[in-house]
Amino acid sequence: MDIMLSDMQEFITPVPNFVMKSEPIMIKRRTAKQLSHLDALESESMHILREVAAECANPALLFSGGKDSIVLLRLAEKAFRPGRFPFPLLHIDTGHNFPEVIEFRDRRAQQLGERLIVRSMEDSIRLGRVVLRSENQSRNAFQSVTLLDAIAEFRFDACIGGARRDEEKARAKERIFSFRDEFGQWDPKNQRPELWDIYNTRVHAGENIRVFPISNWTELDVWEYIAREQLEVPHIYFAHTRKVIRRGSGLLPISPLVQPKDGEQSESIVVRFRTVGDMSCTCPVESTASSVDEIIAETAVTRITERGATRMDDQTSDASMELRKKEGYF
Known part of the structure; x- marks a missing residue:
């Protein structure tokens, strides 16, 4: 049956003649609590420590008793307590360290109840692994020999250190996960890319990694963190x-x-x-x-x-x- 438009007029409701006004729509955003710069650095460093614990088979944390490694210990406490650290503490003792620092090192490790491994350059000298021109010659550069021997002895595949980018230009261009070949050597021209917080921890037999969780910190950040955490x-x-x-x-x-x-x-x-x-x-x-x-x-x-x-x-x-x-x- 055909229905004419004129027959539908009584069923059509007229539309009011008005103009829509464009008004801004206010959206109330939910904002998260802003992290302080120390909180952000702390969070990144704890993530790196946990990444090492999860991905590496046998890591160690280099603890000298200096301020940077003291900060590393507090970060490790926050990352892994109430459990034990998933790695021992390691120190390479040159024999020329300040006595006050050695005393602090031993006392702090005992307070934490963590295993402290100490390897001495005196042993490297006695075995002929290090040869010095004189007894008073600086031993700083020769620590590498004793460190590499300790890595081989305990088969560490990662050593966590407190180096920071702001200290020196060679450290400024070094990655957070710094790879060393089977001879313990670093090649600055052959570093792996680090995209955001994605780290590649794969190593071949004999290779190892140096990991620097506070690489992005500055000296000022370290002291502000020491103040905030009331660290000795x-x-x-x-x-x-x-x-x-x-x-x-x-x-x-x-x-x-x-x-x-x-x-x-x-x-x-x-x-x-x-x-x-x-x-x-x-x-x-x-x-x-x-x-x-x-x-x-x-x-x-x-x-x-x-x-x-x-x-x-x-x-x-x-x-x-x-x-x-x-x-x-x-």
Whole structure:
């Protein structure tokens, strides 16, 4: 049956004649709590530590008693407590370390109840693995030999260290997961890409990885974290009076290893150490900072990098650190 349009008029409701007004639609966003920069760094570092524990068969954490490795221990506590660390602590003792730092190292490991493995360069010297020109020669560069021997002895496939990019230019271009060949050597031209937080941990037999969870931290970040977490550090990081000699552009602490040469005079100066290591090549800096807060204030305005101001062995050439790393250094 045909229905004419005129017959449908009574069923059609007229549409009002109005204009739609475009008004902005307000969407209430749910915002997550903003992480502080320390929280973000901490989260990244804990992820890296857990990645090592999950992917590597036999890792170790390098613990010297210095501020960076102290931070690593706190990060490991947060990543794995209440369980035990899934790796032992390892220290390569040159025999020229500061006694205050060695005492702190042993005490901190005991407090944590974690296994501490110490391998000494004295053994490497006794076995003829390291040959020195003199008893007082700096042993810092020769640590690589003892470290590689320890890696072979315990078959570690990963060593976690506290190196940071801001310390030195060779470390600035090194990946977080830094691969070493079967000879323990690092090739800066043959590094694996690291995309976001995806890390490749595969190694061939005999190879190993150095992992740097706080690579993206700065010296200032480290001290701010120490302040926030109320971490104890060796007292030589704080200002104290010490006998030193001026040699080149740095100060060297008087010790059985370092004595004034002809024409040099010893002085008693208020100093502190920004980094701790081999007594024969680690320089203090003049400072009156006697608390963590004062160190933070001082670090915030300094224009000289940590290693640039304190390590004589880094001043032998522009490529000194890179050359040592190619030989197996940390």
